[in-house]
Amino acid sequence: MSAIPSAPADAIARHRELCDLVRHHEERYYILDDPEISDAEFDRLLHELERLEAAHPGLVTPHSPTQRVAGRPIDRFESVDHMVPMLSLDNAYSEDELRAFDERVRKGADLRNGSVSYVAELKIDGLSIALTYDGGRLIRGATRGNGTTGEDVTVNVRTIRAIPLTLHGGPVGRVEVRGEVYLPRASFERANREREEAGLPLFANPRNAAAGTMRNLDPALVDRRGLSAFTYQLLSEETSFAHHADTLAALRGWGLPVEPHWRRCEGIGAVVALCAEWADARRTLQFETDGVVIKVDDLALRERLGSTAKFPRWATAFKFPAEQATTALKAIAVNVGRTGAVTPYAVLEPVFLAGSTISMATLHNAEDVARKDLREGDRVLIEKGGDVIPKVVKPMLPHPEGSRPWVMPSMCPACSSALQRDEAEVVWRCENTACPARIRRALEHFASRSAMNIEGLGESLIDALVAQGLVHDFADLYGLTADRLEQLVVVPKDPRSERAKPRKLGKVGRNVAKQLTQSKQHDLARLIYGLGIRHVGEKAAATLARRFRTLERILDTPAEDLQAVPEIGPVVAASVRAFANEPRNRELVERLGAAGVNMQSLSADSSSEPGPLAGRTYVITGTLSSMSREDATAALERLGARVSGSVSKKTTALIAGAEAGSKLEKARQLGVETLDESAFLDLILRA
Ligand SMILES: [Zn+2]
Structure with missing residues (x-):
């Protein structure tokens, strides 16, 4: 690649301004939940920034808001040693235990009379995380792991919009900020809806979903999942505060997300009252919380109290009482879903719990039933967490006499077909499409x-x-x-x-x-989604409709060309092909057409005017330093070019970024022209 020329002063100034604006609005949206501009206006700012950076690649830094999502999956996570161990907290389950904690603190503080100041924060049910900033820039994100060694998940942390890539104001040296990554309720529900659509086992709770997501090797998937974060601890040599409350205020002031409901409590009585209040009020929050963390506010006093081998003595986690009840498990029945996935559920003796009568509960999958050894006839402990759907925690042992472990029925309850199970999957299926x-x-x-x-x-x-x-x-x-x-x-x-x-x-x-x-008059996108093609959600359906205009064209397009569309991955492409290859589906589509159902896209046709690169086909390989491969694809397509996944004689040119591999070799063999990154930028800027 040729040397990058430095950008003119006005471009540098506008770039800085745009970076600040984008961060400001990310903060309004993702941290304060109080946006000042519409999504479309925000997108316009981001696009202007992308265009500016494409024109002046020298302006791109790893901390630009355009660089949150790395272009491709990584192979594995490196391990990280925590300089200061990430301790867990001791728990308190009752008012008595809270008062006992206070006794110990006051004894340690030599306070016979008088009260201690505490800070109470909602306990986020997520995954502990350590963020390292150097010179105000995010350089690392690591999981807690076992407390002393975690994993470097920086690429995934960067995708979380609540976490700033750059701090405003604040410490200039190296600091570590600790907090919790979590999945908001809405994102959790969406993730499970998508998994259900894809016939995958559901996440049991938002914490599992957050932990599983953070350990995913594909940052693009992590980005889509919609994680968020809160921070609550600062480790720094240069900056310290006398009180924890000041630390929280400072973290927020630097642009970090801090859960806003924290309170300073004078004495344990105020703490007890606050815990009681949130035991109910927590249901109104956008995220799961399973308790309140109580910390001594005075940091000098914390120092004096110190830690045991496992827990700090200056903090405890009050756990909300779980809403539980026992009842009889009358039967374990199974439900057949749209994709044929067969999932067990519990039929319960109706019982009143936390405001509603419960007669059914989810059992997730057959493995879960086996692991808990739930048997028909058991008395079972059921629990209503923050989520609405109750679950069966465990059987109350012993099992009734003569009971047997539950087994998945061998036949579909609706059509008597033999149920099948994929080796790799936990899901049993009825494969009969006429079920x-x-x-x-x-x-x-x-x-x-x-x-x-x-x-x-x-x-x-x-x-x-x-x-x-x-x-x-x-x-x-x-x-x-x-x-x-x-x-x-x-x-x-x-x-x-x-x-x-x-x-x-x-x-x-x-x-x-x-x-x-x-x-019959609806847009094609609704029909595609309605057909229920595996892995094709609402968004993919809309993309397919907009791009290919008619259902016939979608069904006749090879997987490779489907996949060339940004937002359409190999899984969706393969699934659409599998649907199209089934003669019964083709016949169904024909009959829908004959009945007068609209098979065309009604949305604005973005490709009606041939662009300057119409008729040309490009292949992109390797890593581009100025933009992600998806953005490069989108830029070419906006100009009317086609972007394909593999090099052939029909390829106009191969765009080769750093570390290009076999495709570069193939292009040379076929005599296909190769463009390096600067030649590519030239192409899209001149067109
Ligand atoms: Zn069936």
């Missing part, structure tokens, strides 16, 4: 709000349509007339009512018919 249970779930998905949005086509109506043999697939829906629907007899599903009697649909049926007709 009525799968069809019901698939129809529910097809009619759902994000898909074809057919109001009124709910569970009980779908049950009736499938049971009466009127509907076998999506296309059959469009053969239903208003008259037929009006006369249809259904059994309403209402768990609160014992008196649910079969009745005719009547006017409701006419309305469903109207909704069905309207749904």
Whole structure:
């Protein structure tokens, strides 16, 4: 690569301004949850910054907000030794234990009378993390590991928008800031919805999901998952404060995320009151908290109190009482999902717990049932955590006499097909695509709000349509007339009512018919999502529709070209191909088309005007220093070029970044032109 020319002064000034602006708005959005501008306005700022950096690659530093996500997965994490061990905290489970903690502190402080000042912080149910800043710049993020040795997860930490890459003000030397990485409730629920769609086992709780995500080797996946963070501790030679409260205020002042509900409490009485208050109020938060951390505020006093081998003496973690109850496990039943995944659930003797009556609980997967050795007939301990769905914690031993370990049924409860299990997966599946249970779930998905949005086509109506043999697939829906629907007899599903009697649909049926007709006009993206192709979520569906314009083109596009679209990965591409290769699916699509369902994209066609690079095909390989490969692909595509995954004679040129490998070799063999990074930047800037 040729030497990078230095940028003109006005570009340098605007670059600095944009970096500050982007960070300011990231802080408003990700830390304060109080944005000042719209997402679109924010995107415009970020794009301006990207364009400026593409034009002046010398401006790009590792700390630019455009550089959060590394271009490609890494091989493994290096281990990191913690200079100061990351201790865990002693726990307190009751008011008595909190008062006993206070006794010990006051004794250590030689305070017979008078009270100690504490700082109480919500305990975040996530993964402990140590961030190192040098000269105000983030240089490392490490997990806690076993307390003395953790893993270097810097590439993943950098993707967390709540964590600043650069501090404002603050220490100039090297400091370590400790805190907790966590998955907000909404991100957790989204992650599990996506896993369900992909037929993968669900995360049991946000903490497991956060820990699993942080250990993923692909920073792009970590970025998408939406982790966040809070910090609460400072280790520094040069900067120290007299009180912990001052430390928290300073961390926030430097741009670091600090959980805002922390309070200074004068004496243990105030701490006890605060713990009681949050035991209920925690449900209103956007993240899981399982307790309150209580720390001595005066750092000199902390010094005097010191630590035991395991815990600091100046802090304790109060754990909220878990909302638990015992009840009878009447049966372990299984549920068949849209992808055929079969998951067990617990049928319980109804029991009242934390505001609602519980008669069912999730059991995650067969392995989980085996690990806990849950048996039908057991008395079981159930728990309602911060999340709404209750879970079965464990059986109350001994098991009833004559009971046996539970085994996954060998046949699908809905269609009696033999259940299959992949070697690599924990999931059992019914592979029968004509399975009525799968069809019901698939129809529910097809009619759902994000898909074809057919109001009124709910569970009980779908049950009736499938049971009466009127509907076998999506296309059959469009053969239903208003008259037929009006006369249809259904059994309403209402768990609160014992008196649910079969009745005719009547006017409701006419309305469903109207909704069905309207749904024919929807955008192609809704149809693609509604088809329920594995791994194709809402976003991928929208991307496919926008790019390829018609369903026919999507189904006729080779995997390689699907994958060349940014946001479409190899898994999605392979899944679309598998769907397209199945003759029954092709036939279904044809029948939907014949019924008048729209098969074209209605969104603005971004590729209607041929760009200056139209008709040319590029392949990108190696690492580009000025932008990620995804951004390079997007830049070329905006100019009308096609970006392909492999070099062939049709390739216009190969764009080779650092450490280009076999593709460079192949291009040479085929006599395909090769562009280095500066020639590539020239190309996109001149075009
Ligand atoms: Zn089945």
